Amino acid sequence: MPEKRPFDVLNSSLNNTVVIGLKGGVEFRGVMAAYDVHMNIVLDNAEQIVNGEVKRGMGTILLRGDSVIYISPS
Amino acid sequence: MPEKRPFDVLNSSLNNTVVIGLKGGVEFRGVMAAYDVHMNIVLDNAEQIVNGEVKRGMGTILLRGDSVIYISPS
Amino acid sequence: MPEKRPFDVLNSSLNNTVVIGLKGGVEFRGVMAAYDVHMNIVLDNAEQIVNGEVKRGMGTILLRGDSVIYISPS
Amino acid sequence: MPEKRPFDVLNSSLNNTVVIGLKGGVEFRGVMAAYDVHMNIVLDNAEQIVNGEVKRGMGTILLRGDSVIYISPS
Amino acid sequence: MPEKRPFDVLNSSLNNTVVIGLKGGVEFRGVMAAYDVHMNIVLDNAEQIVNGEVKRGMGTILLRGDSVIYISPS
Amino acid sequence: MPEKRPFDVLNSSLNNTVVIGLKGGVEFRGVMAAYDVHMNIVLDNAEQIVNGEVKRGMGTILLRGDSVIYISPS
């Protein structure tokens, strides 16, 4: 096992903006306010992104961990 | 682990209106009346939303947790 | 955890008519005769619904819990 | 929990004709010869049904439980 | 529980020809050489079937249990 | 249970060429260098196959077990 762990990315992203891709091709961008070991994630000031453009503002949103495909600090 | 937890969003949403996205692209809006640790959720005065417009009223509806993709207080 | 629980909706729906949505977009309406902790559900006088219209009568039907997306008393 | 249980439908369907819907929209009709707690089911004299018409006879067939969506005595 | 069990079909199919349907609509026919409790199955002289016609011979093939939808002695 | 076991196919395929089908219709051919109980598999000299023709060489590739549908010695 390497010394760096995947969850370090989640921890260092708290209070920072991330882009999250979900199953089915849905993508959200927002400020990560909370996460847990299941990768359930809360974003504040969240926006749904379609083809790189903002589709709609969602405010606070809870994303279910088992729908998450990728998380990227932006 | 951060101090705030994802389930705090569920707890603070009780008796408030939320939008819930399910697998397969179905979306419901209603007043959250109950939830459990599996993210099974009960909405009252629920409406099914398609492309941002109300498709039909559903009254009370129980949503199965493992179909939930996102939950957003509105 | 809230005092009301999602399974209360199942319990109070016994012997009443419900609409149940399954994965893949299939929907059934019928009288709930039985359920268990896995959300396996038995409907009597069940009808398969497509686009809001009755497609066919099914009599008694057992729905497997892990295919259920939503359950709504009607 | 109600007194009637979903598996009662399976038990009372033994040696009777049932219609079974599987994930992916496949449907079989046949005489239920066996089942287990995983809802693995054996049909004798099975027929694959497409749009309400018999597509082909399959003789005996074992259906894997986690592919089952619904089971209806016919 | 009935006296006959679904796995009896697997056991009695050893060294006999079976048709196996997998998720995604793929179908194989061959002589069952081995199986285990997960429904992992080995076919010898396997052929991939598309719309009832042989698409290609595969020789020996191991099918992963959780992809299996149905198994039918032929 | 039969005396031959499905994993025997994996063991006897070590250092031999296999064709592996994955969920979503992707297929790889290569020399099996390693596997584990989850059916995670490593191929060397791997090629991605589309409609029976080589699409691209991938060198060494690790295939995740729960994406595997079938494995066939070639």
Add this chain to the structure above:
Amino acid sequence: MPEKRPFDVLNSSLNNTVVIGLKGGVEFRGVMAAYDVHMNIVLDNAEQIVNGEVKRGMGTILLRGDSVIYISPS
């Protein structure tokens, strides 16, 4: 069990460039910075690849293990 294990590929890929295929056909290329037993993976300098061409740079990205289909050192 063979002496080489699938996770050896992950360990030897640390700090090297890999291509990772995800469910739904999404593909990323980047430098592997971290992984864990669930195959959660962190890539640095990640690029999303579509049809063999770079679609967009993503910087650091965390890929959820259960979405991974294949990992190939490049």
